[in-house]
Amino acid sequence: MSEQKKAWLLLADGTLLEGYSFGAAGESFGEVVFNTGMTGYQEVLTDPSYYGQIVVQTYPIIGNYGINTDDMESQKSWVQGYVVSEWCKYPSNFRVAMTIDEFLKKEGIVSICGIATRTLTKKLREAGVMNGVVTTEYREDRREELLEKLRQFSIVDAVKAVSCTEVQKMGAAEEGDKAYRVVLMDFGYKRNILRSLQSRGCQVTVVPGHTSAEDILALSPDGIMLSNGPGDPAENTAIIAEIAKLLHSGVPVFGICLGHQLTALATGAKTIKLKYGHRGANQPVKDLDHDRTYITSQNHGYAVDGGTVDESVGYVSHVNANDGTVEGIRYRKYNCFTVQFHPEASAGPKDTAYLFDEFIDLMKKGGK
Numbered sequence: 001m002s003e004q005k006k007a008w009l010l011l012a013d014g015t016l017l018e019g020y021s022f023g024a025a026g027e028s029f030g031e032v033v034f035n036t037g038m039t040g041y042q043e044v045l046t047d048p049s050y051y052g053q054i055v056v057q058t059y060p061i062i063g064n065y066g067i068n069t070d071d072m073e074s075q076k077s078w079v080q081g082y083v084v085s086e087w088c089k090y091p092s093n094f095r096v097a098m099t100i101d102e103f104l105k106k107e108g109i110v111s112i113c114g115i116a117t118r119t120l121t122k123k124l125r126e127a128g129v130m131n132g133v134v135t136t137e138y139r140e141d142r143r144e145e146l147l148e149k150l151r152q153f154s155i156v157d158a159v160k161a162v163s164c165t166e167v168q169k170m171g172a173a174e175e176g177d178k179a180y181r182v183v184l185m186d187f188g189y190k191r192n193i194l195r196s197l198q199s200r201g202c203q204v205t206v207v208p209g210h211t212s213a214e215d216i217l218a219l220s221p222d223g224i225m226l227s228n229g230p231g232d233p234a235e236n237t238a239i240i241a242e243i244a245k246l247l248h249s250g251v252p253v254f255g256i257c258l259g260h261q262l263t264a265l266a267t268g269a270k271t272i273k274l275k276y277g278h279r280g281a282n283q284p285v286k287d288l289d290h291d292r293t294y295i296t297s298q299n300h301g302y303a304v305d306g307g308t309v310d311e312s313v314g315y316v317s318h319v320n321a322n323d324g325t326v327e328g329i330r331y332r333k334y335n336c337f338t339v340q341f342h343p344e345a346s347a348g349p350k351d352t353a354y355l356f357d358e359f360i361d362l363m364k365k366g367g368k
């Protein structure tokens, strides 16, 4: 076997794990989080919500079906680092454009393999997510310097880092006079949110996350879609203030993940950081209105604190069946509903895609 270059993962609690380098060589700091999906690594790598994070995959072999051009959820990878047990050198898929190693090299993602990712995940579940560094340049005499940098690291201005800067008119899959005009606020949107709207005949205009309510309403939208996105929701004070104005306008609003959290903050509720979050493709969510449970795709580290939702404003409509945390809110006072999970799937089950149809119904009722 040819000599493989070594790499290390050092955690903020001092744990040092040794493995082998793949993807890019170098050094990268981030918040270490784990994803439990058995498939969908390309969607994970290209989901902007992972900005600032080093992703650990619990599934033991990653890259079996390679990387293709169709499954990109954005134009590039946003992860700070990537940790796997084993990666697959000989992918099998008729769509393969490159191996995962080639992709990670091209994207400059410092990655490590040969790690006991399930043991690492148990540690993160017990201690909570923490900062870490993936490096091909570890030496014992650098340990203190690296630990100091890990104490300093935090994810800030995350939405600004991933959002587009120009308004983009995307049109609909099929243009017709019934097409609803939707403004998609880009906090780091996944492409399947856009596709899910376009395939239902919506004409979508994507606007930067920091666009004012006034500019959005000037586009006379039938509905406003608030996207997913990275970072601590509470840091987005300016965006939260604009969302409050949008809610008061009466235009139907549908929020996903960060969009859900920002809406809750705009209506006076609070968000909390979860110990280790929900990232994967099999999170059970109970729809309390219909007494039904769905298996959902998720990627979040924060959640709305259910106790802070004002009952006169809205109510918790969905909860996570594993830990009881808030997964959805229906607003009484506004033309709005939001979910913490991902109805657009990509990766994961499409069972909750019907929520996009509910958004269309809301726009229908909205007067068009």
Ligand SMILES: NC(=O)CC[C@H](N)C(=O)O
Residues within 6 Å of the ligand: 049, 227, 228, 229, 230, 231, 232, 233, 256, 257, 258, 259, 299, 300, 301, 302, 303
């Ligand atoms: N996917 C998302 O929108 C994530 C929202 C937020 N950044 C969180 O981690 O909770």
